Amino acid sequence: MEGVSVGLLALGAIIALIVKVFVLPKLWYADFPGPKPESYLFGNTEFAEASNHVIQLQEKWMREHGKTYQSWICHRRLIVTVDVENVRFCLLKKKLRKSDAAYQNIKVVFGSGLLVQPDPAHRINRRALSKVFHGEFVPNFHKAIIEELEILCSRLDAAAENGEVFEPEAIISNMVGDATGRSLFGQSYGYQSGEHALVKDLIEIANEEAWKFILYPISKLLRPSKQKREILVEYKRRNQALLDERRREHEEQQTPKSNPDLLDALIESGRPDREILGEIGIFQFAALDTTSRAISAALFELSGSQDATLSLQKEADELINDSDLIVGFDKVDESPFSRAVWMETLRMHSPAGHGSYRTTDEDLTLPSGHFVPKNSDICFPMHLIHYDEDLWEQPRSFKPDRFLHPSSGRRPLTGYQPFSQGERNCIGQFLANHVGRVTLLTLHHRYEWKLFGDRAKFGDFGDFGLRLATEDGLESPRMTISRRH
Numbered sequence: 154m155e156g157v158s159v160g161l162l163a164l165g166a167i168i169a170l171i172v173k174v175f176v177l178p179k180l181w182y183a184d185f186p187g188p189k190p191e192s193y194l195f196g197n198t199e200f201a202e203a204s205n206h207v208i209q210l211q212e213k214w215m216r217e218h219g220k221t222y223q224s225w226i227c228h229r230r231l232i233v234t235v236d237v238e239n240v241r242f243c244l245l246k247k248k249l250r251k252s253d254a255a256y257q258n259i260k261v262v263f264g265s266g267l268l269v270q271p272d273p274a275h276r277i278n279r280r281a282l283s284k285v286f287h288g289e290f291v292p293n294f295h296k297a298i299i300e301e302l303e304i305l306c307s308r309l310d311a312a313a314e315n316g317e318v319f320e321p322e323a324i325i326s327n328m329v330g331d332a333t334g335r336s337l338f339g340q341s342y343g344y345q346s347g348e349h350a351l352v353k354d355l356i357e358i359a360n361e362e363a364w365k366f367i368l369y370p371i372s373k374l375l376r377p378s379k380q381k382r383e384i385l386v387e388y389k390r391r392n393q394a395l396l397d398e399r400r401r402e403h404e405e406q407q408t409p410k411s412n413p414d415l416l417d418a419l420i421e422s423g424r425p426d427r428e429i430l431g432e433i434g435i436f437q438f439a440a441l442d443t444t445s446r447a448i449s450a451a452l453f454e455l456s457g458s459q460d461a462t463l464s465l466q467k468e469a470d471e472l473i474n475d476s477d478l479i480v481g482f483d484k485v486d487e488s489p490f491s492r493a494v495w496m497e498t499l500r501m502h503s504p505a506g507h508g509s510y511r512t513t514d515e516d517l518t519l520p521s522g523h524f525v526p527k528n529s530d531i532c533f534p535m536h537l538i539h540y541d542e543d544l545w546e547q548p549r550s551f552k553p554d555r556f557l558h559p560s561s562g563r564r565p566l567t568g569y570q571p572f573s574q575g576e577r578n579c580i581g582q583f584l585a586n587h588v589g590r591v592t593l594l595t596l597h598h599r600y601e602w603k604l605f606g607d608r609a610k611f612g613d614f615g616d617f618g619l620r621l622a623t624e625d626g627l628e629s630p631r632m633t634i635s636r637r638h
């Protein structure tokens with residue numbers, strides 16, 4: 154008899170917990186605009202089914218419910234806002250903290266580097282590393298890019314000669330990976346020479362782990378599978394070897410290094426190995442897919458715009474001597490059109506366009522009038538902001554010229570944010586912009602690019618990062634090239 158009442162009590166407690174966690178919040182916030190959850194337990198099941206159409210679903214909900222709405226994934230409530238005043242208020246004025254839930258998968262896989270660090274540690278570490286990206290180290294980045302672009306061009310020369318049809322995304326990503334490895338850590342990852350650096354495998358694992366966000370905070374206890382853990386251990390071992398080797402070099406060095414990089418700055422910060430490995434991981438993660446996807450998207454857009462291609466070729470031909478392969482470091486600033494092409498590409502195809510995620514530490518009323526209680530997750534999808542017709546004329550058209558004219562300065566600051574904004578914006582944006590522009594100038598000086606196949610079947614798809622691909626995500630644009638010089 155006693156056993157039965159204990160059992161009943163336990164059942165009652167479980168039911169009460171389910172009602173409190175899954176049912177009541179959906180009733181409390183029923184007046185907030187947003188799609189009605191189809192299920193108390195699973196929330197907006199449409200979201201789970203969206204797979205790599207997250208942005209398309211967000212766009213549909215925005216049209217139906219306005220620029221600020223809520224959606225439910227199981228027990229998690231996510232407020233999405235595309236209203237630039239709200240974005241400014243949250244990112245720049247209130248400086249909301251990063252959402253722990255949204256970045257948990259990255260933390261588990263790559264470690265606790267800047268991207269996922271909470272304040273105040275983040276502020277101190279960011280200040281220490283900023284000098285790498287804004288200081289005297291920058292010309293060293295250029296040298297690394299030149300070396301890797303030379304390898305890429307010899308691969309492309311062969312493609313041009315053989316009339317090969319190829320996917321630029323894959324080979325650009327090898328070049329970007331190796332150039333970032335060389336610039337930040339003094340060593341190419343070796344992707345272009347056929348080695349297996351594991352960075353791409355880890356990005357894949359982070360993508361696969363992203364769904365656990367719906368189980369947060371329980372997800373903190375769920376480890377990746379044994380096979381994935383083995384890859385993570387091997388990845389960490391390699392980065393530890395990289396770090397140990399550099400520490401040895403430091404010990405043997407008599408005078409300060411003339412060309413220090415990120416790894417030197419990390420060692421000089423005096424932080425423990427565990428933290429340095431976390432930073433290495435996060436930089437390897439943050440730099441690779443973002444930059445390579447943006448460059449590939451620019452090649453795609455340029456191949457559909459003869460005017461833009463001719464302007465970029467003209468600029469490249471003026472800046473690159475025939476005897477040179479690559480534009481010089483100082484010349485990049487003399488190329489306003491490459492800047493415009495790059496900015497317009499990042500507007501249309503923001504690799505991180507599904508959004509930045511933040512959490513409120515207090516009850517807030519947004520400038521739009523929506524009340525947001527403490528501990529709410531808010532998402533700012535930059536892809537949708539960049540396609541907002543209230544901010545952008547003909548947002549679906551590729552028009553680099555919009556970034557050449559002074560009138561483009563009248564747009565609100567928060568209307569353009571491929572690198573996010575505020576204290577948690579992208580620390581690597583100078584490097585990304587530089588690699589992007591140098592690569593586009595070089596590749597348009599040397600080759601003529603043609604899309605192979607149907608342009609209309611490509612769009613920005615993804616459930617985590619966005620990628621220019623077919624709807625099923627299996628194909629990226631294929632191209633052919635011929636030599637100009």
Ligand code: HEM
Nearest residue numbers: 267268439440443444447505509572573577579580581585
């Ligand atoms: C086109 C290329 C890139 C894009 C579109 C991009 C975009 C972004 C965005 C949107 C954020 C903020 C994320 C958030 O608010 O949640 C971010 C942060 C970050 N990015 Fe990038 N990124 C790019 C390239 C790079 C590169 C090349 C590096 C490294 C050299 C890098 C390193 C980082 C780091 C470390 C953070 C975290 C910064 C912090 O929280 O202090 N990114 N990036």
